Amino acid sequence: MNTTTQVSDSALVSLYIAGNENAFEQLVNRHKNKVYTTILLIVKDTYTAEDLMQDAFIKAIHTMKSGRYNEEGKFSSWICRIAHNLAIDFFRKEKRSPMITLEDGSNVFNTMAFAEDSAEQLQVKEDTHARLRELIQTLPQSQREVLMMRHYADMSFQEIADATGVSINTALGRMRYALINLRKKMLNSNIAYDKNLYTE
Template sequence: MKDRELVHLFRKKDDQLAFQELMNRHQAKIYSYIYSMIQNRETANDIFQETFTKVITKMDDTYNEQGKWIAWVMRIAHNATIDHIRKQKRFVDVSSSYDEESKTDFYERLPDEGTPGQHDQLELDESTSRLLKHIGNLPEEQRTVVMLRHYYEMPFKEIAELTDVSINTALGRMRYALINLRKMFDEEHEKESNKV
């Protein structure tokens, strides 16, 4: 069954199994997004629970079945996450809890070109760690677009809807994010060159 059919069953017939199926399909994606922004498992769990409480209570009032259900849920998760970050009045360093347990990143989504050697894997891990550190230093709006576009492979139209901006604004944030990331890598490379 498609998402919209499951949503219809839940809304019209209070079919709990339909809602459970929706959760099973999408909970990993939603939780991963929250965690990637927060970098704290306990807080991410709290925000995830808050998100689904809002989903259940607001589905009859605010969800329009013409739109994608997952995009609507992601918007709720995004807003709850941003509210938390603003309350904390700090930006999250996404590399702070980069450990063996949380190595779900851009590089692991790339096609496997064969088993890399141990040296190659160490270089890949180091590059990943640097990339995540630099993404964590981006302004909140740019970091969000980078994570949604490259980590979750969301189209810019959905990113714009989720973050409540125009497509041009979402594209602009991505462009500035890439410029800033390039600057960060250049500065890092320059510092390393000066050490030698």
């Protein structure tokens, strides 16, 4: 467990604007997985997702360096919203069909500690997580959107309500149904609530 006090995002942004590149590196490493996953769940292609992730951070760099960054909001919500908008723009421009083509089979979840896992256990975890991402994509669009905005893009329910033009109760209801449906789909797919599958 990490017992050191973590520097806040806000402090890292200030340091970065003052010219500290290490602060930016920390920000990127702290948020890259959420930004990447947010995009990946929309564009469904790992290479495109990496390109758009780079675009999102480059946009953020320009905003921060030019002094236009608004410190009122959370950095995580802000960067994930940039990523979400870029992914939606890309999706609309490309008019992609919602094919599920997520896995290229080459990546492991390097955010997790797998040192004690056997190759077979590793494969089970990879398969489970890949299947879960596929199931998220089969949720109705309005539910998937709220789940991604809240869980991966770190937006509050009020921010989601404002962004999607609905009441906070509707946003909460959509999240509730997203989780209920996801749970049902998991049970139907034999993805059990097995802690060994997701503990770090």
